[in-house]
Amino acid sequence: MSKAFTKETDGADDDELTLPALPAGGKNYITPAGYKRLRDELFDLIDNERPKVVEAVHWAASNGDRSENGDYLYGKKRLREIDRRIRFLTKRLEIAEVVDPSLHAGSDQVFFGATVTYADDAGVERSITILGIDEAESRDAQVSWISPVARALLKARVGDEVQLPTPGGVRTLEVVAVNYPRTSTAA
Known part of the structure; x- marks a missing residue:
């Protein structure tokens, strides 16, 4: 079968590849400014960027044949990237220990x-x-x-x-x- 007809994976297993390693039993220390920057990025993705991409994907899906619709395919890919970054930021902020x-x-x-x-x-x-x-x-x-x-x-x-x-x-x-x-x- 041609690669063109294979289903693209969700990429959920890629999350672990992007996480910088923490020492075993170590803490994820971060400064207040660093914590704020990560939190702001997370909220921007959730409140601004993701809704815009969802709207674009919805519009592209309504145009008919999705298999040859570049806007739809790119939008779905970008949505996966955004969701992956949201999961990454959420995990990192959950384990962050803010040190001033x-x-x-x-x-x-x-x-x-x-x-x-x-x-x-x-x-x-x-x-x-x-x-x-x-x-x-x-x-x-x-x-x-x-x-x-x-x-x-x-x-x-x-x-x-x-x-x-x-x-x-x-x-x-x-x-x-x-x-x-x-x-x-x-x-």
Whole structure:
């Protein structure tokens, strides 16, 4: 049978492929701002985007032959993508543990939500912010709290040296500065 005549699957099993792994028994830590961003995305999908796509699919279905109706086929595919993202966001928000990093403002110890400046053994300084799995963006110098560099830095204090195992060998990092936001950026 030609692939053109096979039924497209719902894709429900794809949910697990998109979930970043949590450590066994670990929590899904997230900042208040990250939680708000995910919640806003979920509500936007439910209240705005999904109803628009449902309306488009309904209109396309009323036009007759669905097998050759591009609007209908694309709409159904987009609806599956939206529903998959809604399920993902719902699961993540259910298990999220909101941690306000501003509670540590003024501390010189590295905890979740800290912006850490460190120097490597070559003397190169870098700054990273340690955030939750669902909110960290590497292009913005943000790392997940379960990343190797974050795990090496957590609980260290300014002036401490920590060991970071890498594929190229163990590197030594010295904590130069630790900063926290003064107040929470979300409610």
